[in-house]
Amino acid sequence: MxxxxxxxxxxxxxxxxxxxxxxxxxxxxxxxxxxxxxxxxxxxxxxxxxxxxxxxxxxxxxxxxxxxxxxxxxxxxxxxxxxxxxxxxxxxxxxxxxxxxxxxxxxxxxxxxxxGHFLKQRTRQLYSPTLNMFLPDRYVEGTCPRCGFARARGDQCDKCGSLLDPLDLKEPRCKLDGSVPEVRETDHLFLRLGDFEERLKAWVRKQTHWRSNVHRFTLGYLEEGLKPRAMTRDLAWGIPVPVAGFDGKCIxxxxxxxxxxxxxxxxxxxxxxxxxxxxxxxxxxxxxxxxxxxxxxxxxxxxxxxxxxxxxxxxxxxxxxxxxEYLTLEGRKLSTSEAWAVWVPDYLERYDPDPLRYTLSVTMPESGDLDFTWKEFVRRNNDELVATYGNLVNRVLTFTYRNFDRRVPRPAHLDARDQALLAKAKHTLQAVDKALAHTSFREAVREAFSLAQEGNRYLEDLAPWKTLREDPQRTATTLWVALYAIAALKTVLGPFLPFSSEKLHHFLGLEGTAAGAGWAIQEPVPGRPLREPAALFKKLEEQVALDERARLEAARVGG
RNA sequence: GGCAGCGUAGCUCAGAGGCAGAGCAGGGGCUUCAUAAGCCCUGUGUCGUAGGUUCGAACCCUACCGCUGCUACCA
The missing domain is CATH 3.40.50.620 (HUPs)
Known part of the structure; x- marks a missing residue:
């Protein structure tokens, strides 16, 4: 259903x-x-x-x-x-x-x-007369009233660690233009989150299927108690507060x-x-x-x-x-202001989407921060996408295409070795299914790739290039089984590598799209014409990693 | 200051009470269908430090050291 x-x-x-x-x-x-x-x-x-x-x-x-x-x-x-x-x-x-x-x-x-979930409160905030706006805490700096540090932020002193109210700063300055802010009073509507505290606690406790970091963080947050929180701001850019007396303020x-x-x-x-x-x-x-x-x-x-x-x-x-969690880049936190980032538009000018989707799937920070490096990107593209998966597909398809009249061969008796790979393919479909249902993406892609490795091992064992002359039936069977494994890979890798799965779907001679073919292995039909295969992925020069790393360093600002 | 996380093989990371794991790098061999791709063999690690709980601890507890993030307006 x-x-x-x-x-x-x-x-x-x-x-x-x-x-x-x-x-x-x-x-x-x-x-x-x-x-x-x-x-x-x-x-x-x-x-x-x-x-x-x-x-x-x-x-x-x-x-x-x-x-x-x-x-x-x-x-x-x-x-x-x-x-x-x-x-x-x-x-x-x-x-x-x-x-x-x-x-x-x-x-x-x-x-x-x-x-009645809102509470009106008058607050005193710093206002910039030059910018004509109230200043968010972080846009104010000044001298820390506790330790005298000259560049304390409005919300916290980076030197002594005290939590601050920006109004307590000595000699406050606006971080945007350096002007001296003034104190002004302003009314805001505060959402009384406490109204929902008990219901939230009861609800969150039941969400045992959440990732542990999310669950624990949320419970910890709730244990501290929920205070009313301002849900309006003194800003002109936004949705006006739909309550009388709040002109010029936004949600x-x-x-x-x-x-x-x-x-x-x-x-x-x-x-x-x-x-x-x-x-x-x-x-x-x-x-x-x-x-x-x-x-x-x-x-x-x-x-x-x-x-x-x-x-x-x-x-x-x-x-x-x-x-x-967070992805770091070459060991350092990504930072827009320091220009330490790989921008998607730049990436797409130079490379295909699937290699990035693959690398990020394997390096997805599901349970802890994880590091992206260009060296790893190139290595994974070359050793894993090209050599393990792409090459498996390519060697099976080209060999079949050339030696079996460009059609899916007809298998004869399936022996234990054949059955083992078919079983592995079916098992992979289930294992990836289960991992994806639980949002365990790294595990899912690992499972999928283990089938590609198994496929290569199978070919190595059966060596169809050796049996081609003396035993065409055996060879046909081997290739049919290998095609079956490839068809399974097309399905299980589809969510991760949609572009290459569509290509593979086409090469296999199937109609329609991979995305529309269902979460199932499309068993190769003997005699069905294959389409002329081409490489699924491009190999990248090692130099790419060095160039991209240099590009990052060159663009970097400050820090 | 508070909260959270991390510290495991040269590198990147899994593991979470019961004989220390994977991939990559390094070393040796096999193969030649394939994008010089593939396959096999090869791991002597005080599992950050010091205590504790336990028959048994990377795993649980305590303290400490080091690193990181968040602390409510940059995912």
């Missing part, structure tokens, strides 16, 4: 192009998961969009003397190209600057307001960004003339909703978003939040 799977993926800030960290942390695992469920015949809705509002966008806009609108549109377009190039298969990738989203966000905000970007999951779902179905269709992915116990995010987003998805949903009512809470 088909399942229904909702997949929400982190909403990127459109203040720069996507880099490998974004892909490994959220978009690739979400895409693998979506493709896996689609090929199994399950109904999938995978959504995300640009988080158009928020300070990072306005800061960049100021810096470049452009409007936030221009900035977000530029990078939103870039995101769409990156996803297309990498084969990240969103059903919809929208943004938060749409009337539909604003209306959805206002509706939820007002509902919580009417139900906190995180409050409305998570609502994007819902508004994007509505938009998707509206565009298909089925305005109520979204309900099938948001209501009812038969739908499972997964949220693929980086670890820094955990509390927003396991506490704040569920709290909002509880307050609103009638919609499903997350089923799982398989948050990833």
């Amino acid at each position: 088909p399942e229904r799977i909702f997949i929400g993926v982190a909403w990127p800030y459109p203040n720069g192009p996507l880099h490998l960290g974004h892909i490994a942390g959220a978009y690739l695992p979400a895409d693998i998961f979506a493709r896996y469920h689609r090929v199994k015949g399950n109904e999938v809705l995978m959504v995300s969009g640009s988080d158009a509002h928020g300070t990072p966008v306005t800061v960049l806009a100021d810096k470049e003397s452009r409007t936030p609108q221009e900035i977000f549109e530029r990078y939103h377009a870039s995101f769409l190209r990156s996803f297309r190039g990498l084969g990240i298969s969103f059903d919809i990738f929208t943004h938060t600057d749409t009337p539909n989203h604003a209306q959805t966000a206002r509706d939820i905000f007002l509902k919580l307001y009417e139900r 906190y970007v995180w409050f409305e960004a998570v609502i994007g999951y819902l508004s994007a779902s509505k938009q998707y179905f509206q565009e298909r003339g089925d305005p109520e269709g979204w309900r099938r992915f948001w209501q009812g116990p038969e739908v499972k909703s997964y949220y693929f995010i980086g670890k820094d987003n955990i509390p927003f998805h396991t506490i704040i978003w569920p709290a909002i949903l509880m307050g609103y009512g009638g919609l499903n809470l997350p089923y799982d939040v398989p948050a990833n």
Whole structure:
């Protein structure tokens, strides 16, 4: 029976192009998961969009003397190209600057307001008269009142480690333009998260299928107690607060960004003339909703978003939040400001998508931070994709194509050795299935590759190039079995390597697409014509690793 | 300061109470269908340090050392 799977993926800030960290942390695992469920015949809705509002966008806009609108549109377009190039298969990738989203966000905000979940509080904050804006804590620096360190941040002193209130800083300066901020009073609406604390605790305790890092982090967070949290900001760029007396203020970007999951779902179905269709992915116990995010987003998805949903009512809470840890690059944390990153648009100019998808799948930071290096990338491409998988496919297909009239050979008696490989292929289909269902992507791809290795061993044992002359029947059988293993590889690697799986599907003489062929091994049909094979992957020069490493170092700023 | 994570073979990492593992690199051999690809053989590690619990500890507990991240506006 088909399942229904909702997949929400982190909403990127459109203040720069996507880099490998974004892909490994959220978009690739979400895409693998979506493709896996689609090929199994399950109904999938995978959504995300640009988080158009928020300070990072306005800061960049100021810096470049452009409007936030221009900035977000530029990078939103870039995101769409990156996803297309990498084969990240969103059903919809929208943004938060749409009337539909604003209306959805206002509706939820007002509902919580009417139900008394908001608290009005007057706060004193630093205001920059030159920038005409209230300054976020991190954009203020000054002298630490405890230890006298001259460059303490607004929220914390990096020297003595004290947590600070920016109002306590001596000689505060604005980090953006160096001006001296002044103190101003301002009213904000605070969401009383405490209203949901007990329900959240009870709910989280039951989510024993969550990854342990996510589960523990969330429980620890809840144990500390939930304080009211400001859900409005003194900003001009965003969704205006729909409550009287809050003119000139906007809804906190995180409050409305998570609502994007819902508004994007509505938009998707509206565009298909089925305005109520979204309900099938948001209501009812038969739908499972997964949220693929980086670890820094955990509390927003396991506490704040569920709290909002509880307050609103009638919609499903997350089923799982398989948050990833961080990908580091050549041993160092990725940093946009220091330009220490591999940008997706750059990557796609020079290389194919599947090698990156493969390397990141194997190096996915599921349980701890993991390091990406260009040397490993080149090695995995050459030793694993080209030599193990690509070469297996190539040697079997070219040998069959040349010696068996360009058709699938007819097998004779299957002996124990043949049966063993067929069994291994079937077992791999199940093992990968199980690993993917549990969002264990590294394990899944390892399982899949062990079949490729087994396939090479099988060929080595049976040596069809030796038996071709004296025993064509034996040779035909060997090749048929090998083709079977390759057909299995095409299926199990499809979610990871969609582009090469489609190629292989074509070479095998199959009609339609690999993505539409089901989670099953397409048994080779004797006599069916094969198509002329070509290499699935390109070998990369060792020099590539050195060049790319040098390119990184050259681009690096500061640090 | 608080919270979290990490420290296992030359390198990158798995493992999580019961004889220390994989891949890569290095060494030796076989093969030639294949993108000079493939296959086999080859691992002497105080599992960060010091204690503790246990018949038994990389694994659990405590302390310490080192590294990292987060601390609520850069995944």
